[in-house]
Amino acid sequence: MPDAETTQQVITDAKPFGDIDGGCDCHAHMIGYDPRFPLSSSRAEDPEQGSLHYWLDQYRTHLRSLGLSRGVIVHSMLYGLDNSITAEAIRQLGQTNFRAIGLVDNEVSETQLDKMAQDGFKGVRLNYVHGGTLDWRGTQALAPRLRARGMHVQILLHSHKHMTEIAPALKQLECDTVIDHMGWPDMAAGPNEAGFSQLLSLLADDRVWLKLSGVYRFSESPFSEADSFVRAALAVNPTRCIWGSDWPFIMLGGANQPRVPDLSAALLRAIPEHKLQQAILQTNPTELFSF
Incomplete structure (x- = not known):
């Protein structure tokens, strides 16, 4: 993993989204x-060095560099079930x-x-x-308890491996569901692959x-x-799509360290309108996360 100086350079060089007022990075x-x-x-690994104060400053810089003013912190499994670092981050950033x-x-x-609800948590994550x-x-048992608190389930899965299994039950899940990272699809199979097609149907x-x-x-x-x-996702329902950077890119699992400007440029290229x-950056996150 890069050192803190390298990460800071990656953040600082990013290109802003522009005039999206109240825009949100929904995954960091x-x-x-x-x-x-x-x-x-x-x-699975140790995070980069630096205090929480340092990384909060880096996060604020990251958002400013994109022209965004809102964010969602997804608790990292590096800290296990102790959500306190994420709760403290939200406390300092403000709900x-x-x-x-x-x-x-x-x-x-x-x-x-x-x-958790009191501390600004709007959901919990299921990691396939x-x-x-x-x-x-x-998760199925938890869903109505989450809904009662205005919370949802966020699922990280491979659409080509897991969607066929859980799609029927997802239709009945008693709270909102957010699918992370576009369902982590099989690029070689294309957007017409059966699992991704089921995801698009949902x-x-x-x-x-x-x-x-x-x-x-x-x-x-x-x-x-x-x-x-x-584009396939936007064609079926643009009112249910959101965006996140996944900054600061932990647990890469063999993937190459990305540059934030390349990620924002990819979104703008795929969605020029x-x-x-x-x-995607403001209206939908405002509804989902009750900003």
Whole structure:
């Protein structure tokens, strides 16, 4: 992983989106070395050095460089089920323009969920790709408890591996569902692949939201391979699509470290229409995250 100086250069060189008022980066992570926020003993890697204060400053710079003023911090599994670093980040950033997604297990208590909602968490994450302590059965049981608190489920999966299995149950899930990283599709199979087609069907029926993020994980810069997937999603339901950078690019898993300007340029190339940019960066996140 790059050192902090390299990361800062990547952020500073980014190109702003322009005049999107109230625009939101709907997917970033927060890291920082602090004895209050212990790392998980089962973590896959160590985050970059730097205090939480340092990384919050970097995050603010990241947003300014894109011309965005809102953000969603997705709790990293590097810290396990202890969501405190993410809660502290939201506390310092302020709930006016910032929200969080947390990690829980099947046994999460009512008290824990109440505290998360109070701290600005708008959802929890189910991870089919890297694993985790929340499984699909637990998610189904948890869904009405989340809905009662204005929260949703965020799912990281491979659409070509997992969507056929869970699509029927997703139609019945008793809370909103956000699919991360465009369903991490199989680029070689194209947007007509069966699993991605099922994802698009759910999107068309307002059963899921789709995050147009993570393209660097399954394609190479300038990420033009992903354009047809982005456009296919927008063709069926542009009111349910949002965008996130995935900054600061942790747990790369063999993917190349991306540059933020390349990620923003990829979105603008795939979606040149200003009206759609406004919907994806501002209107849709405002509805989903209750800004």
